[in-house]
Amino acid sequence: MDWKLPLRGKPPRTSRRSLHWTAFASLAAALLGWWLVSRFAGLPAFILPAPEQVAVRFWKALTDGSLLVHTAATLTEVLLGLLAGTIAAVTLGYAIAKSRLFEQLVSPYLVATQAIPIVAIAPLLVIWFGPGIFSKVLICALIVFFPVLVNTVVGVRAVPRPFHDLMHSLRATRGQIIRMLEVPAALPVLLGGLRVGATLSVIGAVVGELVGSDHGLGFLVNVGRGQYDTALVFVAVFTLIALALALYGLVSFLERKLLIWQEAFER
Amino acid sequence: MDWKLPLRGKPPRTSRRSLHWTAFASLAAALLGWWLVSRFAGLPAFILPAPEQVAVRFWKALTDGSLLVHTAATLTEVLLGLLAGTIAAVTLGYAIAKSRLFEQLVSPYLVATQAIPIVAIAPLLVIWFGPGIFSKVLICALIVFFPVLVNTVVGVRAVPRPFHDLMHSLRATRGQIIRMLEVPAALPVLLGGLRVGATLSVIGAVVGELVGSDHGLGFLVNVGRGQYDTALVFVAVFTLIALALALYGLVSFLERKLLIWQEAFER
Amino acid sequence: MTDPILIVHDISITFPDRNGSLDALDTVSFTVLPREFVCVLGPSGSGKSTLLRILAGLLEPTSGSFSFAGGRPKIGMVFQQSNLMPWRTALENITLPLELQGVQADEAHARSQELIDLVGLQGFESSWPRDLSGGMAQRVAIARALIHDPDILLLDEPFGSLDALTREHMWTELSHIWQRRQKTVLMVTHSIGESLILADRVLVLTQRPGKIKLDLEVDLPRPRADEMRYTAHFGELARRLKEAIG
Amino acid sequence: MTDPILIVHDISITFPDRNGSLDALDTVSFTVLPREFVCVLGPSGSGKSTLLRILAGLLEPTSGSFSFAGGRPKIGMVFQQSNLMPWRTALENITLPLELQGVQADEAHARSQELIDLVGLQGFESSWPRDLSGGMAQRVAIARALIHDPDILLLDEPFGSLDALTREHMWTELSHIWQRRQKTVLMVTHSIGESLILADRVLVLTQRPGKIKLDLEVDLPRPRADEMRYTAHFGELARRLKEAIG
């Protein structure tokens, strides 16, 4: 009685094209569901506007230029905050990964900054740093900071000892070890943190805008809510989602480019 | 001319005791700094109350029982939200790590949930799920969800191929592979995600409470702000920080217990 | 004559490669009888490890097929890299196959003791893999491949980084296990001497893509010992193998 | 007589262990002359790798000291596990030491070509380490240890998983490099034959904790070849080494 082993090869490749189709199909399904609910659930438009109402509102906001202006404002805050938060997190995270003492000294404070509800300290930030873009960038950076920091620590700590031995036997400098060993080795985990950070950064900027601002998509949300123009709220929220997805896509793109050596990214 | 190599051994052990002392010293320094600022910076008490004022307010809130009641309310939300968010994230994250197709289908929606400013959808959540504990737990779970998810994906994807080969050659079942290979191998990265999630969970519950609630520490913050009782805001915020630190400490404790095999945790 | 336990038929495998593709094995066919000890020799990169991985069900051949008589066999495998799980102690790594079979912890411990003695790791049961020397890690991997009493052993250079003494000791033990427990063994090695001391048959693969160049019966009497190296017949077999590889 | 290039004085090392501590090396002393080729033999776990790691500055001895004449030497090291960086291609792994020295990319490429030919990896320059066979990975590691023209080579079982042919080829090449470029070599091996073909001197370590049991001058004429194995003097040296290890 012959018998063949169940084989475990590489999983079958799903072509790019078919992936795009499934994504498209699931989007269409979501839209249809929304349309059906808005049509038959009997909710007033200021609670749930129909897709076509939102589309019209979107077109209006787009053509009068306001959507672009506010998106640009938010995007600026997001990008600056993401940049600042990431740089701070990677630097501090590296120091923490390298020194238990430093970790014990600073980590309670870092955790503390994460536990303070931003809305509670936003006024302080405004007092200290003024009401302009800086305070929003700061809030954004604060939110981005922690996930990137933690993943930096985890990633750097997990660098296998034999690689360190190799670098030391070759008399690599501290800078070379960082650049040629620790950065590439920690990159998968670090990029995971950046994925989280990138999506959170959008929230960060919006929280800052919601707290008090006269521009940005968070401001548009406030305006829409104040005027019971729920379609405008939807337009702003969808634009925020699009921003977050774009940033997320950027990080995914970086992953595919930088981690081709990982098996998972070969497929 | 003789010459000795600079040696790279294990870093000197810092004893537990000395670490506790440094943590204590840095806390004392922070307190002293606060006291000095409140004393000499000429800021009014409603902007920056002195440590002793906050201590008095703390004692008052403690003895009249209100602090305990609100802390318990928040803690319940946090723990339930953390649990629900983590379970959902680990389950979905595992599925995503294992299937490109599934990732492409669901990840845009997952990122979207992260990009929607909670404050903007909180009303909807309240309308759909009521103003009770459920909507706060949900917000908390939503916030916890993403970092845990992403780190689950990163951790599971990074499990080295040779271990999978070993398990397959031994005819391990899917469940055994998860339990005896993927969980322990992904644990360092997963716990990193949980670290972030644990601190964020506190924020999540508070955001829910700030948006609309009549209990919890977020409610206390609102009360304090509404009455210009800044000392009470400080009491609530410090309690929040203590909660976050406790959760963070719990995760760190888990790390030390579960990851003793990692060199970094030996020290 | 007995029926073969393993029939390998025209197996080829091609890996996708950055610059095109790479043929690693080319129409490899052979059969293995029950309780036969077969060694596989060949130059580096000739597809020896790939062949074992295919037989263990870890890779799918591009074409060709293989089958085991009597249903799916229990496999004991030693990989070329010792791949111990870093979160398990030496002992826990050894007992992994038993855990996977649901054997009780105390029975697993009892059975592991014998193997720990066999590979000479007394006192290192609770060491982490990172604290073991290269040879010790390899011995843990060998013990792990033997503990669950597998039907067939697939060994990929199991004695690669063992000192001469330990290696000879392991040869003897492996021969005993093989004879006592009626195992079928397929072992990759790069030592001609080792293959002649242990094997009933030696397969030699050619340079990439690996084809079977020589299928040599080793008709030396058993039990064999290191001294046999200096007999004429041993020398003749060694010469033929060397020629095939070279 | 020339002055020694390396003086090792009474080195001992003790590792902390779960159940107490583990003595790995016990008052090891020896000297190495410039351009000497020294092999280190010993049972598994006797501290051979630990000794190399101490000399490379990767571990601090618990007591004792060592010193190099002429300042900090450039080290070329082959580790027992090939430890290639998975995010670098084979070629990029080989050129790593040059990059660390700030050598220009095009010069690095030119110098690597020679070594790729030496280790026979033409066509695999852009392969990822995960796609290399065990022996190929080891050859990449050897090329990496040679490319930056080091003053001293610390080799930990460099030829462990190479087939006989490749190994003999590498012996010859290593001998050439050693003679042409005036290197000092300290090489751990578990093959007595290999040590006698290559070394000027062989150190044998005892069972744990490793002590020097034998320091044997290999006075065979050079160039040596595999045929020499069957001379009486070779046999005598091999017997003495075997006795010391056993």
Place this chain on the structure above:
Amino acid sequence: GPRPTPSRLTQVRLSLGYIPNIQFAPLYVAVERGYFAEAGIEVEFDYSFETDAVALVGADELQFAVVSGEQVLLARAQGLPVVYVAAWYQKYPVSVIAKSEQGITTPSDLRGKTIGLPGLYGANYIGLRALLHAGGLSESDVTLDSIGYTQVAALAAGRDQAVSVYTANEPLQLRAQGYDLTELRVADFVQLASNGLITNETTAAGNPDLVRGMVAALLHGLSDTIADPQAAYQISLGYVETLAQADTAVQKQVLATSIDLWKADRLGESNPAAWENMQTVLLDVGLLTQPLDLSKAFTNEFIP
């Protein structure tokens, strides 16, 4: 926005506690027609939260803000030296609304109902409590539902039977959506100190001319707006960029209703009785534990 002006003007940041809105039309009119400039002031609007604005003025980080009357008393109770220098709203701008089928036409009809409000703080809460008091009810006679700023949705979805909202916004929006509502305006039952301009004691004592200038410009804009709402609306279009996209009819109604809340015989004048009433409500609610010296909380001395 404000036109570039010579640098000899005093820079003032005025915190409004809400996003740009048609309800700030008097300020936009005052800027547009140069009333601030006439007073030697270049004004910049700030839209941070009300309580934050009060704290900032109290700490002298800001000099002026527009806030609700109860905030002044709450802040003073905690030692914030803020002073209310001009009453903008004469009527407290909070209403409780319900769907008509609930039959809620007097405050006492609220007994036993579930009432939605953002939280147990702010104008919505104070106004509601004053209304309950007017109906002879206490907090335990109703169920309060803290739901954040989602009252309209809660009412529409039938979650709450009544909700506490701003007179000049939600009722108009809901009626425009076709809802049939009954509305209880707090101002119809009790006069309470409402929104107005605050400064801090330092500025009031040290720079009375600046305060006088601010008050004058505000009141000038206010009277212009009351006199010609149409022109004020047109001017506001240039300051509230989102106004053009909103429902014009509703926004004009918002302005008209606001004007109704603003009108007074003497614009800007604070009525001591309104402050007494406010203090009574706050003491009643327990937000104040002891009476304050009200004469320090507000002043009419800067009114022209």
